[in-house]
Amino acid sequence: xxxxxxxxxxxxxxxxxxxxxxxxxxxxxxxxxxxxxxxxxxxxxxxxxxxxxxxxxxxxxxxxxxxxxxxxxxxxxxxxxxxxxxxxxxxxxxxxxxxxxxxxxxxxxxxxxxxxxxxxxxxxxxxxxxxxxxxxxxxxxxxxxxxxxxxxxxxxxxxxxxxxxxxxxxxxxxxxxxxxxxxxxxxxxxxxxxxxxxxxxxxxxxxxxxxxxxxxxxxxxxxxxxxxxxxxxxxxxxxxxxxxxxxxxxxxxxxxxxxxxxxxxxxxxxxxxxxxxxxxxxxxxxxxxxxxxxxxxxxxxxxxxxxxxxxxxxxxxxxxxxxxxxxxx
Numbered sequence: 001x002x003x004x005x006x007x008x009x010x011x012x013x014x015x016x017x018x019x020x021x022x023x024x025x026x027x028x029x030x031x032x033x034x035x036x037x038x039x040x041x042x043x044x045x046x047x048x049x050x051x052x053x054x055x056x057x058x059x060x061x062x063x064x065x066x067x068x069x070x071x072x073x074x075x076x077x078x079x080x081x082x083x084x085x086x087x088x089x090x091x092x093x094x095x096x097x098x099x100x101x102x103x104x105x106x107x108x109x110x111x112x113x114x115x116x117x118x119x120x121x122x123x124x125x126x127x128x129x130x131x132x133x134x135x136x137x138x139x140x141x142x143x144x145x146x147x148x149x150x151x152x153x154x155x156x157x158x159x160x161x162x163x164x165x166x167x168x169x170x171x172x173x174x175x176x177x178x179x180x181x182x183x184x185x186x187x188x189x190x191x192x193x194x195x196x197x198x199x200x201x202x203x204x205x206x207x208x209x210x211x212x213x214x215x216x217x218x219x220x221x222x223x224x225x226x227x228x229x230x231x232x233x234x235x236x237x238x239x240x241x242x243x244x245x246x247x248x249x250x251x252x253x254x255x256x257x258x259x260x261x262x263x264x265x266x267x268x269x270x271x272x273x274x275x276x277x278x279x280x281x282x283x284x285x286x287x288x289x290x291x292x293x294x295x296x297x298x299x300x301x302x303x304x305x306x307x308x309x310x311x312x313x314x315x316x317x318x319x320x321x322x323x324x325x326x327x328x329x
Contacts, residue, residue, distance in 0.1 A: 037148025042118035065199030066102035079311015081153030095161035141256030144301025151318025168271035172280035197260035203235030
C-alpha cells in the first residue's frame with residue numbers, strides 16, 4: 001500500500017502541474033540544475049539577461065563567439081562556477097590560453113541588469129550559460145533551454161587553466177581524454193567543437209602548422225595546400241604583428257551553422273584540434289552526420305546542456321556573487 005500511495009501522489013502532483021501550470025522543481029532537476037530555475041525567485045531573469053546581452057552584442061557582435069567560448073573555458077577549469085570571471089594577478093584571466101578571451105563586459109552588463117530587479121538571486125556562472133545560449137541565437141543558431149542553479153566559485157588559478165584547457169595542437173586522443181575526464185563523450189566533443197563555426201584566431205595559434213610542423217615537413221600535410229598558402233599570406237613567418245586574426249570557418253564565418261564540418265571535409269580546419277576530427281576514425285563518423293544543419297543545431301544545444309553541468313557547485317561550495325569579477329566579502 002505504501003508504494004501504491006507514493007505512485008498515486010506522484011501522479012496527482014504531475015496532474016496538478018499540467019492543470020495549473022506549476023511544476024515541482026525536484027521532478028525536473030539534473031545534478032542540482034533545472035530548467036526555468038528562477039521562475040519563482042526571479043521570473044524575468046532570462047529575459048532581462050537576454051536583453052542586456054543583445055544590447056551589448058549590438059555594439060560589438062564579435063563578442064558573441066567569445067561568450068560561447070567563455071562557457072567552455074569556464075566549465076573545463078574548476079567546473080562551471082564563473083571562476084573565469086575573477087580578476088587578480090594569478091587568476092584564469094591571466095593564463096596565456098585565455099589571453100584573447102572576450103565578452104567579460106557583456107557578463108557585467110547582464111549581471112547589473114538582473115541585480116537591479118532581483119538582487120542576489122542569479123549567479124554569474126548561470127549568466128555565462130545564458131549568455132552563451134543567447135549569443136548563439138544572435139548568430140542565427142538554434143535556441144535551447146538553459147538549466148540554472150549553479151553557485152559561483154571562490155577560487156581561480158592561471159596555472160590550472162593552462163593545465164586543464166586543451167590547446168589547439170591537441171590530437172584526437174588527447175581531446176577524447178580531456179572531455180572524458182569531464183564526463184563528456186567523444187561525440188559530444190565533436191559536437192561542441194562545432195562552435196568553431198564562428199569566431200577568429202590569431203596567427204600565433206597556427207604558425208606551428210604552417211612553418212614548423214615537424215622535422216620532415218614545414219607545413220602540416222593534412223591541410224589543403226591552397227588554404228595553407230593563403231594562411232601564410234595572412235600570417236607571414238616571423239611577423240611581429242600580434243593582432244592579425246583569421247576566421248575559423250571559411251564558408252560562413254559570421255553564422256552559427258554546420259559549415260564548420262564542411263570546412264573539415266575540405267581539409268581547411270584551422271587548428272590541429274579541428275582537422276583531427278575528420279582524420280581520426282573515432283570521430284570522422286560524427287563529423288559526417290553533423291554536416292546536416294538541423295541535426296547539428298539540435299545536438300549542439302543538448303551537448304551544451306551536458307557541458308554546463310560539469311563540476312557544478314552548490315550549497316556552501318559557492319555563493320551568488322554581487323559582482324562577477326570578485327568574490328563577496
